Amino acid sequence: MTINHKNYTFLMQYQNEEKWRESFNSLTKKTYRFDFEKWYQSGYWDEGCLLYSLAEGDKVVSHVTVNVIRFTILGVEKKFVQLGTVMTDPDYRKQGLSRVLMEKVMLDWQDHCDMIYLFANDAVLDFYPKFGFVPVNEYQAVYQLKAVKKGPAFRAMNMDNAGDRDLLFHTAQQAVPLFKISMKDNAGLVMFYAHYFDRFSVSDFLYYITDLNAVVVAEYEEEMLILHDILAPATVDIKTVIHAMARENTSEVTLGFMPENAEDYEISLHKEDNSTLFVQAGCNKLFEDHQLIFPLLSHT
Template sequence: MKKVMINGKNYKLISHYQDDNELRNSFNLLTQQTYNFDFENWYKSGFWKENCILYSLIDNDKMVSHITVSVIDFIVLEEKKRFVQFGTVMTDEQYRKQGLSRVLMEVVLEEWKDKCDMFYLFANDSVLDFYPKFGFVPVDEYQTSTQISEIESPYSVRKMDIDNVSDLNLLYDTAKNAEAQFALSMQNNAGQVMFYCNYFELFSFKDNLFYIQDLNAIAVADCEENTLILYDILVTEKIEIEDVLNALATEQTKSAILKFMPINSANYEVTLFKEEDSTLMVMGDKDELLKNNKLMFPMLSHT
């Protein structure tokens, strides 16, 4: 904890405090007020890991501004990279437009600038003019799609039930030891996978988990009419994406959309992807990596 002065007023800067019940409750309260969810169930589950770091400003005993830092390892085009992602950037309504988020951003950038390969975030439309002040620029993401031929799959698939402890453990263990399958694959971040698959209040992939026993793979997938949507593949060794698509496809499936970029995308149609009210932004000197290779961050890696 240290003191910082902003516009002539002293605030306390705190970080790494998630195990402090009182401070964590204050963080959850601010998150609820700003985004209508909190992280308490995820924390109590034990899946909140040390790579998710909280940075906040306190006025007297009130938490008034915050940034979450997620330190995430990726395999990018078969090279290991460490990226820092910013999330839950927020300021109490009564303290906005006073420079608090700017100070927090400067603190985090200074602390992590020599410890990572890239800073990035997903910005809401309302703050797209804020992050360029720190050198962030918007970058396009791309998704792939393919037609599905009518074939008879040799693979056995079952829907997972992570209210069952054996399936819960299977999901965690598989995510923890997952092998990179995509051109940009998250590594060693099983805690965040668990967050999206069971502990996020706004939406969850809990009902979208399928275990393909013959491949020892977990697919995160959904179906819209006759289109299969594949969000992620969790498996401990390299497999063919086509095998996963064939396993999940039904007689009604005519096409598939992949919410990631395959290592070899030659057999897929590559199209621009734009999520509503969300824009990927990276530090300006790192944007060429994404621009030149038409990459996409898997959905379960977002914060």
């Protein structure tokens, strides 16, 4: 592959090759201040996470990660591709390397999935429309808790404990759709956020409700309960989870997902700092018409 009179080598799915993986991790640390080595060594990195890179010599200089994720959306199973870790070494920028990788990804996947999407930071909002992406709003549901009812007991999970790690992994493997958008069969990505992503981890926000066989990702901010995600092998009532997790002073519950039945919730636009959701043109209507949001643990 020749770009601007320099020869670059295209690499794909090379995480088992230590030399290239180390170079990729070096670029990731340089760009985003984290790496994937801990996750790789854990064994939870599966075939759904694909590396697309350009290298000069023995150095990875530009990269896009392709994450193939199955979702249940409004009751229908879909195969989506989420792009992440888009980066180019500063010494190799302005040569069109990211463009070449994006074109390769689009060629490989646009006819082999139901949608390609990504979350972009504010510095690159003008880049992705060149490939047919459009920004789209996400929506957030808030529940006003007028009275706290006694719910089933829960306990904090400990990701340093092998039993709890196994419990989380198997629960994520067996999780059934609970929301308008629910991730399916991606326990490896759940484990990434739970224990193997040092820059941002949900390990302190994991709880288990024994009577429901449910793992809950939740945090507390004064009188607010933030319910990021629920994983369970059978359908559970979200209100039951809310009352289980609510503290005596909890008056408001913010959801990081959209319930299938949102009649009792206040719906508003959700805007995460320095992050905009881009989807392929034509798919934005799905989000606007149904007021959707991707759950936290499905982000890459």
